[in-house]
Amino acid sequence: MVKTLQTEDRILITAREVFIAEGYDGARMQHIADKAGINKSLLHYYYRTKENLFTAVFERVFNEIMSRIFSLVESEESLENLIRIFFREHIGFLLEQPRLPAFFISESSLHPGLLSSVFKKFGTRGIKKFSDLVDMEKKAGKIDDNLDPRQLLINILSLSIFPIAIRPIFKDVFSLSDAETEDLLRRRMELLPVMVLASLYNK
Amino acid sequence: MVKTLQTEDRILITAREVFIAEGYDGARMQHIADKAGINKSLLHYYYRTKENLFTAVFERVFNEIMSRIFSLVESEESLENLIRIFFREHIGFLLEQPRLPAFFISESSLHPGLLSSVFKKFGTRGIKKFSDLVDMEKKAGKIDDNLDPRQLLINILSLSIFPIAIRPIFKDVFSLSDAETEDLLRRRMELLPVMVLASLYNK
DNA sequence: AGTTGGTTAAACCATTTAGTTAAACCAATT
DNA sequence: AATTGGTTTAACTAAATGGTTTAACCAACT
Numbered sequence: 001m002v003k004t005l006q007t008e009d010r011i012l013i014t015a016r017e018v019f020i021a022e023g024y025d026g027a028r029m030q031h032i033a034d035k036a037g038i039n040k041s042l043l044h045y046y047y048r049t050k051e052n053l054f055t056a057v058f059e060r061v062f063n064e065i066m067s068r069i070f071s072l073v074e075s076e077e078s079l080e081n082l083i084r085i086f087f088r089e090h091i092g093f094l095l096e097q098p099r100l101p102a103f104f105i106s107e108s109s110l111h112p113g114l115l116s117s118v119f120k121k122f123g124t125r126g127i128k129k130f131s132d133l134v135d136m137e138k139k140a141g142k143i144d145d146n147l148d149p150r151q152l153l154i155n156i157l158s159l160s161i162f163p164i165a166i167r168p169i170f171k172d173v174f175s176l177s178d179a180e181t182e183d184l185l186r187r188r189m190e191l192l193p194v195m196v197l198a199s200l201y202n203k
Numbered sequence: 204m205v206k207t208l209q210t211e212d213r214i215l216i217t218a219r220e221v222f223i224a225e226g227y228d229g230a231r232m233q234h235i236a237d238k239a240g241i242n243k244s245l246l247h248y249y250y251r252t253k254e255n256l257f258t259a260v261f262e263r264v265f266n267e268i269m270s271r272i273f274s275l276v277e278s279e280e281s282l283e284n285l286i287r288i289f290f291r292e293h294i295g296f297l298l299e300q301p302r303l304p305a306f307f308i309s310e311s312s313l314h315p316g317l318l319s320s321v322f323k324k325f326g327t328r329g330i331k332k333f334s335d336l337v338d339m340e341k342k343a344g345k346i347d348d349n350l351d352p353r354q355l356l357i358n359i360l361s362l363s364i365f366p367i368a369i370r371p372i373f374k375d376v377f378s379l380s381d382a383e384t385e386d387l388l389r390r391r392m393e394l395l396p397v398m399v400l401a402s403l404y405n406k
Numbered sequence: 407a408g409t410t411g412g413t414t415a416a417a418c419c420a421t422t423t424a425g426t427t428a429a430a431c432c433a434a435t436t
Numbered sequence: 437a438a439t440t441g442g443t444t445t446a447a448c449t450a451a452a453t454g455g456t457t458t459a460a461c462c463a464a465c466t
Contacts, residue, residue, distance in 0.1 A: 109305030
Protein backbone atom coordinates (compact mmCIF):
# COMPACT_ATOMS: atom_id res chain seq x y z
CA MET A 1 0.00 0.00 0.00
CA VAL A 2 2.65 2.44 1.05
CA LYS A 3 4.89 1.41 -1.77
CA THR A 4 1.98 1.60 -4.17
CA LEU A 5 1.25 5.19 -3.40
CA GLN A 6 4.90 6.13 -3.53
CA THR A 7 5.36 4.57 -6.90
CA GLU A 8 2.11 5.74 -8.40
CA ASP A 9 2.94 9.21 -7.30
CA ARG A 10 6.50 9.09 -8.46
CA ILE A 11 5.31 7.98 -11.87
CA LEU A 12 2.91 10.86 -12.05
CA ILE A 13 5.57 13.36 -11.03
CA THR A 14 8.08 12.01 -13.48
CA ALA A 15 5.56 11.73 -16.27
CA ARG A 16 4.66 15.32 -15.70
CA GLU A 17 8.25 16.43 -16.14
CA VAL A 18 8.67 14.43 -19.31
CA PHE A 19 5.34 15.38 -20.87
CA ILE A 20 5.87 19.04 -20.10
CA ALA A 21 9.38 18.97 -21.47
CA GLU A 22 8.61 17.07 -24.68
CA GLY A 23 4.89 17.20 -25.28
CA TYR A 24 2.57 14.25 -25.71
CA ASP A 25 3.83 13.21 -29.13
CA GLY A 26 7.46 13.75 -28.26
CA ALA A 27 7.39 11.91 -24.94
CA ARG A 28 8.39 8.24 -24.71
CA MET A 29 7.06 5.76 -22.19
CA GLN A 30 10.50 4.22 -21.89
CA HIS A 31 11.95 7.59 -21.01
CA ILE A 32 9.39 8.09 -18.27
CA ALA A 33 10.05 4.63 -16.85
CA ASP A 34 13.81 5.16 -16.84
CA LYS A 35 13.55 8.54 -15.23
CA ALA A 36 11.18 7.23 -12.58
CA GLY A 37 13.61 4.42 -11.82
CA ILE A 38 11.17 1.68 -12.71
CA ASN A 39 10.61 -0.45 -15.77
CA LYS A 40 8.07 -0.18 -18.50
CA SER A 41 6.02 -3.12 -17.28
CA LEU A 42 5.27 -1.37 -14.05
CA LEU A 43 4.42 1.81 -15.86
CA HIS A 44 1.74 0.03 -17.84
CA TYR A 45 0.69 -1.84 -14.73
CA TYR A 46 -0.39 1.44 -13.13
CA TYR A 47 -1.50 3.48 -16.11
CA ARG A 48 -2.51 1.12 -18.84
CA THR A 49 -1.90 3.40 -21.77
CA LYS A 50 0.06 6.49 -22.64
CA GLU A 51 -3.17 8.37 -23.14
CA ASN A 52 -4.28 7.41 -19.65
CA LEU A 53 -1.09 8.58 -18.09
CA PHE A 54 -1.15 11.79 -20.04
CA THR A 55 -4.68 12.76 -19.14
CA ALA A 56 -3.94 11.97 -15.49
CA VAL A 57 -0.93 14.27 -15.66
CA PHE A 58 -2.71 17.00 -17.56
CA GLU A 59 -5.71 16.99 -15.28
CA ARG A 60 -3.51 17.38 -12.25
CA VAL A 61 -1.47 20.18 -13.76
CA PHE A 62 -4.56 21.94 -15.03
CA ASN A 63 -6.24 21.86 -11.64
CA GLU A 64 -3.12 23.07 -9.88
CA ILE A 65 -2.80 26.02 -12.21
CA MET A 66 -6.46 26.85 -12.08
CA SER A 67 -6.63 26.77 -8.33
CA ARG A 68 -3.48 28.86 -8.24
CA ILE A 69 -5.30 31.40 -10.34
CA PHE A 70 -8.59 31.29 -8.53
CA SER A 71 -7.46 30.80 -4.95
CA LEU A 72 -6.72 34.50 -4.97
CA VAL A 73 -10.29 35.23 -5.93
CA GLU A 74 -11.53 33.38 -2.86
CA SER A 75 -9.37 35.54 -0.61
CA GLU A 76 -11.82 38.47 -0.70
CA GLU A 77 -9.21 40.96 -1.76
CA SER A 78 -10.28 44.00 -3.70
CA LEU A 79 -10.02 43.72 -7.47
CA GLU A 80 -7.11 46.12 -7.47
CA ASN A 81 -5.11 44.19 -4.90
CA LEU A 82 -6.02 40.97 -6.57
CA ILE A 83 -4.58 42.13 -9.88
CA ARG A 84 -1.40 43.42 -8.29
CA ILE A 85 -0.81 40.28 -6.31
CA PHE A 86 -1.65 38.05 -9.19
CA PHE A 87 0.84 39.50 -11.63
CA ARG A 88 3.61 39.41 -9.09
CA GLU A 89 3.05 35.85 -8.00
CA HIS A 90 1.98 34.39 -11.27
CA ILE A 91 4.83 35.73 -13.37
CA GLY A 92 7.29 34.65 -10.72
CA PHE A 93 5.79 31.20 -10.74
CA LEU A 94 5.87 30.87 -14.52
CA LEU A 95 9.45 32.04 -14.74
CA GLU A 96 10.35 28.99 -12.70
CA GLN A 97 8.32 26.67 -14.91
CA PRO A 98 9.14 28.12 -18.30
CA ARG A 99 7.80 25.23 -20.37
CA LEU A 100 4.42 25.22 -18.69
CA PRO A 101 2.70 27.88 -20.80
CA ALA A 102 3.76 26.41 -24.12
CA PHE A 103 2.84 22.93 -22.95
CA PHE A 104 -0.60 24.05 -21.98
CA ILE A 105 -1.28 25.93 -25.13
CA SER A 106 0.11 23.24 -27.35
CA GLU A 107 -1.72 20.28 -25.87
CA SER A 108 -5.02 22.04 -25.45
CA SER A 109 -4.93 23.06 -29.08
CA LEU A 110 -3.63 19.74 -30.39
CA HIS A 111 -5.98 17.42 -28.50
CA PRO A 112 -8.97 19.53 -27.53
CA GLY A 113 -11.26 16.51 -27.61
CA LEU A 114 -9.11 14.50 -25.25
CA LEU A 115 -8.95 17.30 -22.72
CA SER A 116 -12.28 19.00 -23.04
CA SER A 117 -13.71 16.95 -20.18
CA VAL A 118 -10.87 18.17 -17.99
CA PHE A 119 -11.63 21.76 -18.88
CA LYS A 120 -15.34 21.38 -18.32
CA LYS A 121 -14.86 19.58 -15.03
CA PHE A 122 -13.15 22.63 -13.63
CA GLY A 123 -15.93 24.39 -11.88
CA THR A 124 -17.50 27.64 -12.88
CA ARG A 125 -17.12 28.32 -9.18
CA GLY A 126 -13.96 30.41 -9.54
CA ILE A 127 -15.27 32.19 -12.57
CA LYS A 128 -18.55 32.99 -10.90
CA LYS A 129 -16.74 34.40 -7.90
CA PHE A 130 -14.58 36.55 -10.16
CA SER A 131 -17.62 37.84 -12.06
CA ASP A 132 -19.30 38.70 -8.78
CA LEU A 133 -16.29 40.68 -7.69
CA VAL A 134 -16.31 42.62 -10.94
CA ASP A 135 -20.02 43.26 -10.55
CA MET A 136 -19.53 44.65 -7.08
CA GLU A 137 -16.92 47.07 -8.28
CA LYS A 138 -19.24 48.11 -11.08
CA LYS A 139 -22.01 48.89 -8.61
CA ALA A 140 -19.56 50.85 -6.49
CA GLY A 141 -18.94 52.91 -9.61
CA LYS A 142 -15.28 52.10 -9.60
CA ILE A 143 -15.10 50.54 -13.01
CA ASP A 144 -16.77 50.72 -16.38
CA ASP A 145 -20.25 49.20 -16.46
CA ASN A 146 -19.66 47.60 -19.83
CA LEU A 147 -16.60 45.70 -18.78
CA ASP A 148 -16.90 41.98 -19.53
CA PRO A 149 -15.24 40.01 -16.72
CA ARG A 150 -14.29 37.30 -19.19
CA GLN A 151 -12.42 39.79 -21.33
CA LEU A 152 -10.64 41.11 -18.28
CA LEU A 153 -9.62 37.61 -17.30
CA ILE A 154 -8.39 36.85 -20.81
CA ASN A 155 -6.37 40.04 -20.86
CA ILE A 156 -4.71 39.29 -17.54
CA LEU A 157 -3.80 35.79 -18.58
CA SER A 158 -2.62 36.82 -22.03
CA LEU A 159 -0.30 39.48 -20.71
CA SER A 160 1.28 37.21 -18.15
CA ILE A 161 1.39 33.84 -19.87
CA PHE A 162 2.08 34.53 -23.53
CA PRO A 163 5.40 36.37 -23.16
CA ILE A 164 6.84 33.46 -21.24
CA ALA A 165 5.56 30.94 -23.73
CA ILE A 166 7.21 32.82 -26.56
CA ARG A 167 10.39 33.67 -24.70
CA PRO A 168 12.81 31.93 -27.10
CA ILE A 169 11.53 34.01 -30.00
CA PHE A 170 11.84 37.28 -28.14
CA LYS A 171 15.30 36.39 -27.03
CA ASP A 172 16.50 35.92 -30.60
CA VAL A 173 14.43 38.59 -32.28
CA PHE A 174 15.52 41.24 -29.79
CA SER A 175 19.07 39.81 -29.65
CA LEU A 176 19.06 39.44 -25.90
CA SER A 177 21.02 37.35 -23.46
CA ASP A 178 19.18 35.00 -21.16
CA ALA A 179 19.60 37.40 -18.28
CA GLU A 180 18.28 40.32 -20.30
CA THR A 181 15.29 38.30 -21.45
CA GLU A 182 14.53 37.34 -17.88
CA ASP A 183 14.85 40.94 -16.84
CA LEU A 184 12.49 42.10 -19.56
CA LEU A 185 9.91 39.58 -18.41
CA ARG A 186 10.38 40.22 -14.74
CA ARG A 187 9.86 43.92 -15.18
CA ARG A 188 6.34 43.10 -16.32
CA MET A 189 5.36 42.28 -12.75
CA GLU A 190 5.15 46.02 -12.14
CA LEU A 191 4.19 47.25 -15.59
CA LEU A 192 1.15 45.08 -16.04
CA PRO A 193 -0.88 46.06 -12.96
CA VAL A 194 -0.60 49.69 -13.98
CA MET A 195 -1.77 48.92 -17.47
CA VAL A 196 -4.64 46.66 -16.53
CA LEU A 197 -5.88 48.85 -13.69
CA ALA A 198 -5.88 51.84 -16.00
CA SER A 199 -8.06 49.89 -18.39
CA LEU A 200 -10.65 49.44 -15.64
CA TYR A 201 -11.00 52.94 -14.32
CA ASN A 202 -10.69 54.94 -17.49
CA LYS A 203 -13.57 55.29 -19.81
CA MET B 204 11.68 22.97 -64.54
CA VAL B 205 8.10 24.09 -64.49
CA LYS B 206 6.98 20.85 -62.99
CA THR B 207 9.77 21.05 -60.44
CA LEU B 208 8.63 24.33 -59.08
CA GLN B 209 5.02 23.27 -59.03
CA THR B 210 5.78 20.15 -57.07
CA GLU B 211 8.29 21.69 -54.73
CA ASP B 212 5.80 24.36 -53.92
CA ARG B 213 2.90 22.00 -53.53
CA ILE B 214 4.97 19.97 -51.11
CA LEU B 215 5.74 23.04 -49.08
CA ILE B 216 2.13 24.13 -49.02
CA THR B 217 0.91 20.71 -48.02
CA ALA B 218 3.64 20.20 -45.47
CA ARG B 219 2.70 23.49 -43.93
CA GLU B 220 -0.88 22.39 -43.48
CA VAL B 221 0.12 19.09 -41.94
CA PHE B 222 2.82 20.49 -39.68
CA ILE B 223 0.56 23.26 -38.46
CA ALA B 224 -2.27 20.85 -37.82
CA GLU B 225 -0.27 18.16 -36.04
CA GLY B 226 3.03 19.66 -34.93
CA TYR B 227 6.48 18.41 -35.83
CA ASP B 228 6.35 15.28 -33.68
CA GLY B 229 2.80 14.44 -34.63
CA ALA B 230 3.22 14.93 -38.38
CA ARG B 231 3.99 11.95 -40.64
CA MET B 232 5.94 12.13 -43.85
CA GLN B 233 3.59 9.60 -45.43
CA HIS B 234 0.65 11.80 -44.58
CA ILE B 235 2.27 14.78 -46.25
CA ALA B 236 3.07 12.75 -49.35
CA ASP B 237 -0.46 11.39 -49.61
CA LYS B 238 -2.04 14.77 -49.14
CA ALA B 239 0.27 16.32 -51.72
CA GLY B 240 -0.67 13.58 -54.18
CA ILE B 241 2.88 12.27 -54.55
CA ASN B 242 4.78 9.38 -53.07
CA LYS B 243 7.26 9.34 -50.26
CA SER B 244 10.25 8.86 -52.54
CA LEU B 245 9.62 12.16 -54.20
CA LEU B 246 9.15 13.86 -50.89
CA HIS B 247 12.61 12.80 -49.79
CA TYR B 248 13.96 13.59 -53.23
CA TYR B 249 13.16 17.26 -52.70
CA TYR B 250 13.63 17.67 -48.96
CA ARG B 251 15.96 14.98 -47.81
CA THR B 252 14.81 14.82 -44.21
CA LYS B 253 11.78 15.65 -42.13
CA GLU B 254 13.81 18.22 -40.28
CA ASN B 255 14.74 19.90 -43.55
CA LEU B 256 11.17 20.08 -44.69
CA PHE B 257 10.04 21.38 -41.36
CA THR B 258 12.55 24.18 -41.10
CA ALA B 259 11.73 25.19 -44.66
CA VAL B 260 8.07 25.36 -43.74
CA PHE B 261 8.64 27.12 -40.46
CA GLU B 262 10.95 29.71 -41.93
CA ARG B 263 8.39 30.55 -44.58
CA VAL B 264 5.54 30.81 -42.10
CA PHE B 265 7.61 32.83 -39.69
CA ASN B 266 8.63 35.34 -42.31
CA GLU B 267 5.08 35.70 -43.59
CA ILE B 268 3.78 36.42 -40.12
CA MET B 269 6.59 38.77 -39.26
CA SER B 270 6.25 40.78 -42.43
CA ARG B 271 2.51 40.84 -41.84
CA ILE B 272 3.22 42.41 -38.50
CA PHE B 273 5.90 44.80 -39.60
CA SER B 274 4.61 45.82 -43.03
CA LEU B 275 2.27 48.10 -41.14
CA VAL B 276 5.20 49.79 -39.46
CA GLU B 277 6.69 50.65 -42.83
CA SER B 278 3.49 52.38 -43.86
CA GLU B 279 4.30 55.52 -41.88
CA GLU B 280 1.00 55.53 -40.05
CA SER B 281 0.78 57.17 -36.66
CA LEU B 282 1.23 54.86 -33.70
CA GLU B 283 -2.41 55.22 -32.84
CA ASN B 284 -3.63 54.27 -36.29
CA LEU B 285 -1.13 51.51 -36.47
CA ILE B 286 -2.43 49.93 -33.30
CA ARG B 287 -6.04 50.23 -34.42
CA ILE B 288 -5.39 48.76 -37.81
CA PHE B 289 -3.20 46.03 -36.45
CA PHE B 290 -5.71 44.64 -34.01
CA ARG B 291 -8.46 44.65 -36.57
CA GLU B 292 -6.48 42.94 -39.30
CA HIS B 293 -4.40 40.65 -37.16
CA ILE B 294 -7.22 39.20 -35.11
CA GLY B 295 -9.25 38.69 -38.26
CA PHE B 296 -6.33 36.91 -39.85
CA LEU B 297 -5.72 34.64 -36.88
CA LEU B 298 -9.36 33.70 -36.58
CA GLU B 299 -9.03 32.20 -40.03
CA GLN B 300 -5.87 30.32 -39.11
CA PRO B 301 -6.77 29.18 -35.64
CA ARG B 302 -3.98 26.64 -35.23
CA LEU B 303 -1.24 29.09 -36.16
CA PRO B 304 -0.66 30.66 -32.75
CA ALA B 305 -0.43 27.36 -30.88
CA PHE B 306 1.81 25.93 -33.59
CA PHE B 307 4.17 28.84 -33.32
CA ILE B 308 4.35 28.83 -29.59
CA SER B 309 4.70 25.09 -29.36
CA GLU B 310 7.46 24.63 -31.89
CA SER B 311 9.48 27.63 -30.84
CA SER B 312 9.44 26.38 -27.28
CA LEU B 313 10.02 22.73 -28.12
CA HIS B 314 12.89 23.17 -30.60
CA PRO B 315 14.39 26.56 -29.87
CA GLY B 316 17.79 25.43 -31.06
CA LEU B 317 16.52 24.25 -34.41
CA LEU B 318 14.71 27.50 -35.08
CA SER B 319 16.88 30.09 -33.44
CA SER B 320 18.68 30.81 -36.71
CA VAL B 321 15.31 31.49 -38.30
CA PHE B 322 14.44 33.95 -35.57
CA LYS B 323 17.77 35.70 -35.70
CA LYS B 324 17.72 35.94 -39.47
CA PHE B 325 14.62 38.05 -39.24
CA GLY B 326 15.98 41.55 -39.41
CA THR B 327 16.00 44.02 -36.62
CA ARG B 328 14.79 46.28 -39.40
CA GLY B 329 11.13 46.10 -38.46
CA ILE B 330 11.89 46.40 -34.79
CA LYS B 331 14.15 49.36 -35.29
CA LYS B 332 11.49 51.12 -37.30
CA PHE B 333 8.94 50.45 -34.59
CA SER B 334 11.26 51.77 -31.87
CA ASP B 335 11.86 54.90 -33.92
CA LEU B 336 8.16 55.48 -34.21
CA VAL B 337 7.74 55.17 -30.46
CA ASP B 338 10.64 57.55 -29.92
CA MET B 339 9.06 60.15 -32.16
CA GLU B 340 5.83 60.02 -30.22
CA LYS B 341 7.78 60.35 -27.02
CA LYS B 342 9.51 63.50 -28.25
CA ALA B 343 6.16 64.87 -29.35
CA GLY B 344 5.12 64.41 -25.74
CA LYS B 345 2.27 62.15 -26.70
CA ILE B 346 3.33 59.14 -24.69
CA ASP B 347 5.17 58.24 -21.54
CA ASP B 348 8.93 58.70 -21.78
CA ASN B 349 9.63 55.53 -19.90
CA LEU B 350 7.68 53.29 -22.25
CA ASP B 351 9.77 50.43 -23.53
CA PRO B 352 8.83 49.74 -27.16
CA ARG B 353 9.62 46.08 -26.67
CA GLN B 354 7.13 45.84 -23.84
CA LEU B 355 4.53 47.57 -25.94
CA LEU B 356 5.12 45.13 -28.76
CA ILE B 357 4.89 42.16 -26.42
CA ASN B 358 1.65 43.47 -24.98
CA ILE B 359 0.09 43.93 -28.38
CA LEU B 360 1.05 40.47 -29.50
CA SER B 361 0.04 38.83 -26.23
CA LEU B 362 -3.42 40.36 -26.27
CA SER B 363 -4.11 39.37 -29.85
CA ILE B 364 -2.41 36.00 -30.19
CA PHE B 365 -2.81 34.24 -26.87
CA PRO B 366 -6.60 34.20 -26.66
CA ILE B 367 -6.81 32.49 -30.02
CA ALA B 368 -4.16 29.96 -29.08
CA ILE B 369 -6.07 29.06 -25.96
CA ARG B 370 -9.50 29.15 -27.53
CA PRO B 371 -10.45 25.53 -26.80
CA ILE B 372 -9.90 26.08 -23.08
CA PHE B 373 -11.95 29.25 -22.95
CA LYS B 374 -14.74 27.59 -24.83
CA ASP B 375 -15.04 24.81 -22.29
CA VAL B 376 -14.25 26.79 -19.16
CA PHE B 377 -16.78 29.48 -20.01
CA SER B 378 -19.24 26.89 -21.37
CA LEU B 379 -19.60 28.63 -24.71
CA SER B 380 -20.69 27.50 -28.14
CA ASP B 381 -18.32 27.91 -31.06
CA ALA B 382 -20.22 30.94 -32.23
CA GLU B 383 -20.13 32.57 -28.82
CA THR B 384 -16.41 31.94 -28.50
CA GLU B 385 -15.80 33.45 -31.89
CA ASP B 386 -17.91 36.42 -30.89
CA LEU B 387 -15.98 36.91 -27.66
CA LEU B 388 -12.73 36.93 -29.58
CA ARG B 389 -13.98 39.10 -32.40
CA ARG B 390 -15.15 41.75 -29.98
CA ARG B 391 -11.53 42.19 -28.97
CA MET B 392 -10.80 43.93 -32.25
CA GLU B 393 -12.44 47.00 -30.76
CA LEU B 394 -11.67 46.52 -27.08
CA LEU B 395 -7.94 46.14 -27.41
CA PRO B 396 -7.06 49.39 -29.18
CA VAL B 397 -8.85 51.32 -26.45
CA MET B 398 -6.98 49.48 -23.76
CA VAL B 399 -3.54 49.67 -25.34
CA LEU B 400 -3.87 53.29 -26.38
CA ALA B 401 -4.92 54.22 -22.87
CA SER B 402 -1.76 52.59 -21.59
CA LEU B 403 0.31 54.91 -23.77
CA TYR B 404 -1.20 58.25 -22.99
CA ASN B 405 -1.92 57.87 -19.31
CA LYS B 406 0.77 58.19 -16.77
C1' DA C 407 16.13 8.11 -81.71
C1' DG C 408 18.29 9.08 -77.59
C1' DT C 409 18.91 11.66 -73.49
C1' DT C 410 17.38 13.92 -69.44
C1' DG C 411 14.83 15.02 -65.32
C1' DG C 412 10.80 14.56 -62.75
C1' DT C 413 7.96 10.81 -61.16
C1' DT C 414 6.04 6.38 -59.70
C1' DA C 415 5.77 1.79 -57.71
C1' DA C 416 7.06 -1.31 -54.59
C1' DA C 417 9.83 -3.57 -51.95
C1' DC C 418 12.93 -3.03 -48.32
C1' DC C 419 15.76 -1.65 -44.02
C1' DA C 420 16.72 -0.51 -39.50
C1' DT C 421 14.86 1.42 -35.69
C1' DT C 422 11.53 2.87 -32.63
C1' DT C 423 7.44 2.47 -30.19
C1' DA C 424 3.36 1.23 -27.25
C1' DG C 425 1.92 -2.48 -25.21
C1' DT C 426 2.03 -7.67 -23.61
C1' DT C 427 3.43 -11.82 -21.39
C1' DA C 428 5.25 -15.06 -18.21
C1' DA C 429 8.19 -16.35 -14.83
C1' DA C 430 10.74 -15.21 -10.98
C1' DC C 431 11.74 -12.21 -6.88
C1' DC C 432 11.07 -10.11 -2.47
C1' DA C 433 9.14 -7.87 1.53
C1' DA C 434 5.41 -7.62 4.41
C1' DT C 435 1.30 -9.95 6.09
C1' DT C 436 -1.25 -13.82 7.97
C1' DA D 437 5.30 -21.69 6.11
C1' DA D 438 2.19 -19.88 2.82
C1' DT D 439 0.10 -16.00 0.67
C1' DT D 440 -0.14 -11.64 -1.33
C1' DG D 441 0.98 -7.57 -3.91
C1' DG D 442 4.33 -4.77 -5.80
C1' DT D 443 8.29 -5.31 -8.75
C1' DT D 444 11.87 -6.90 -11.97
C1' DT D 445 13.76 -9.17 -15.99
C1' DA D 446 13.72 -10.09 -20.41
C1' DA D 447 11.90 -11.54 -24.25
C1' DC D 448 8.36 -10.63 -27.50
C1' DT D 449 4.66 -8.66 -30.77
C1' DA D 450 2.72 -5.81 -34.04
C1' DA D 451 2.64 -1.74 -36.05
C1' DA D 452 4.61 2.46 -37.43
C1' DT D 453 8.16 5.33 -39.02
C1' DG D 454 11.96 7.89 -41.47
C1' DG D 455 14.60 6.96 -44.99
C1' DT D 456 16.67 4.13 -49.09
C1' DT D 457 16.97 1.63 -53.28
C1' DT D 458 16.09 -0.01 -57.85
C1' DA D 459 13.83 -0.32 -61.92
C1' DA D 460 10.61 1.36 -64.79
C1' DC D 461 7.80 5.28 -66.81
C1' DC D 462 6.91 9.39 -69.36
C1' DA D 463 7.06 13.96 -71.24
C1' DA D 464 9.97 17.40 -73.01
C1' DC D 465 14.20 18.51 -75.22
C1' DT D 466 18.17 17.83 -78.68
